[in-house]
Amino acid sequence: MSVYTNVSEPELAQFLRDYDLGGARALIGISAGVENSNYFLDTEKGHFVLTIFERLPRNKIPYFLDLTEWLSLRGIPCPRPVHTTAGNSLSTLCGKPAAIVQRLSGASIVGRAPSVAEIGVLGTLLARMHLAGEAFPERHQNPAGLLWWQETARYLVPHLSPENNAVIADEIAYQSALNRRDLPGGVVHADLFPDNVLFENGQISGTIDFYYAGDDAWLYDLAVVANAWCSEADGRFDRALVTALWDAYVATRPPRTGEEALWFPLLRAAALRFWLLRLDAVHFRRPGTITQCKDPEEYRRILLMRQRGA
Incomplete structure (x- = not known):
């Protein structure tokens, strides 16, 4: 989350007239994330x-x-x-689409490593999320899949070293040759990083920022989580954490035939996706009042380790 659009008091007051939330008491910009402008909004009726x-x-x-x-x-x-x-979840503010959602309680663990117990809770919740979304009737293909990788890699070429361009091209070729069509799937969050999960009293009280969600293999979503939560500084897996994540997930949603064989290929796919996403954010940064770009090198290291099976 970030802030690219500033909201004046009169604009906010006019916007809130369409809601039964009372007047605004506070509006505070949120710095985390890269895609949208986000604010904590306090009104007379809640947070x-x-x-x-x-x-x-x-x-x-x-x-x-x-x-x-x-x-x-x-x-x-x-x-x-x-x-x-009027019953609408989507409105308009400052000439742009806007929405208000509940603010959930709890806090992220950003700034410290997760415990094995927290990872276990996360694995269980992710499996429950996948099963809960299985019957969701709307379809939306994962917007950051193979075609997006190819397009992003093309316009990053002049900004990257020959070595990095070669690593990306080779990985895209590898991923293009994989057959993922028979993997079970449906709705995936696709961005369930530590800053998008809230904990309270050892349990998960909130999962947020679903704006990368779409349809894909469930195992890919688990791979995104594994890379984000279970990696050491050099990109290697913390074996205790990734084992706890896997065991908790499959206890709720057992893997089907052929899934386990694609575990490391999908870990590589997830690493490539976030390396490209971060490179895009760094080299094509948009102006904003509060913005945040995460280190692309973290995901380069993770990709290289997953290519080695580490």
């Missing part, structure tokens, strides 16, 4: 998160709001959208 969508086309946004409402109603702790008095 919320306000998101202004900077890049997503307006017609694509209802999918994400519908998804979080669907999952929330099925016991997954995620922010339900707040509807306007």
Whole structure:
């Protein structure tokens, strides 16, 4: 989350007239993330998160709001959208699509390593999320899949070293040759990093930032989580953590035939995706009041380690 669009008091007051939330008491920009403008919003009736969508086309946004409402109603702790008095989850602020969602309690573990117990809770929740989303009726292909990798790699070429361009090209070729069509899947979060998970009293109280969600292999989503939560500084796996994650996940959603054989290929796919995403954010950075770019080298190291099976 970041802030690219500043909101004035009159603009906010006009916006809130469409909601039954009372007047605004505070609006504070959130620095985490890279895609949208996000604020903590306090009103006379509670605490919320306000998101202004900077890049997503307006017609694509209802999918994400519908998804979080669907999952929330099925016991997954995620922010339900707040509807306007006319019943809409999506509105307009500063000429851009905007939404208000519940602010969930708890805190992320950003700044420290997760415990084995926390990783176990996370694995169980991710499996529950996948199963809860299996019957979600709306379809939305993972927007950061193979075609996005190829396109992003092409326009990054002049900004990267020959060595890095070669690593990326070789990995895309490897991934292009994989057959993932028969893997079980459905809705995936695709960005469940430590800053997108809230804990309270040892349990997960919230999962947030679903704006990369879409349809893909469930195992790919587990790979995203494994790389993000279970990697050492040099990119190697912390074996105790990744084992705890896997064991907890498969206890709730047992793997089907052929899934385990693609575990490391999908770990590589997840590493490539976030290396490219971070390179894109660094080299094509958008101006904003509060913005954050994460280190691309972290995911280069992770990819190289996964290529070695480490």
